[in-house]
Amino acid sequence: MSLGNNIKKYRHDLGYTQEELAGILCITSQAVSKWESGSGLPDVTQIVPLAQALNVSTDALFGFNTEIYDVNFAEEVEQKANTLRDSGEQSQGALNAVQYLDQQCEENIFNYGIMTSFVQAVGHMSRYVNPNNS
Known part of the structure; x- marks a missing residue:
């Protein structure tokens, strides 16, 4: 699964809209839309805050879930x-x-x-x- 798909999945799991997630991160909803569509990537400085906002680890955000690390x-x-x-x-x-x-x-x-x-x-x-x- 791609980073954009993971962002969208975890955002949906929390019931956030793109606007709500953008507000938490102090960015535009267009940025979140670009990430989720794969037409852009978060800035490296946004990775940890993004993971925290989505209540997941950075590994999970990038698709390295705990099932891989048994x-x-x-x-x-x-x-x-x-x-x-x-x-x-x-x-x-x-x-x-x-x-x-x-x-x-x-x-x-x-x-x-x-x-x-x-x-x-x-x-x-x-x-x-x-x-x-x-």
Whole structure:
């Protein structure tokens, strides 16, 4: 869904007219109309006030909703990565965990919990890298 469609949806969910939303943001109703039709975009300084006026997060405003970021799934992925890391020889386990998390990041590009686990695993793996053997 586009930004304009999201603005319109959340505005309708609150029962606001374009004029009412414009009044809250101290802008013209024509600006809101342009955003919703896709013929214009809000100024970057309007994004946070717009999200607040629509009672949504900026992620939701841009279409990155919580369904994309499944916290429970991220925890399951982290547990599996930890199991891989802790199995066998330390350096190989660390490498296996990083490879698994790298794959999960590619498959779940908007899941920031998985991305955070990946970054942490890379940091852990770096303890086993010998820069003299590059």
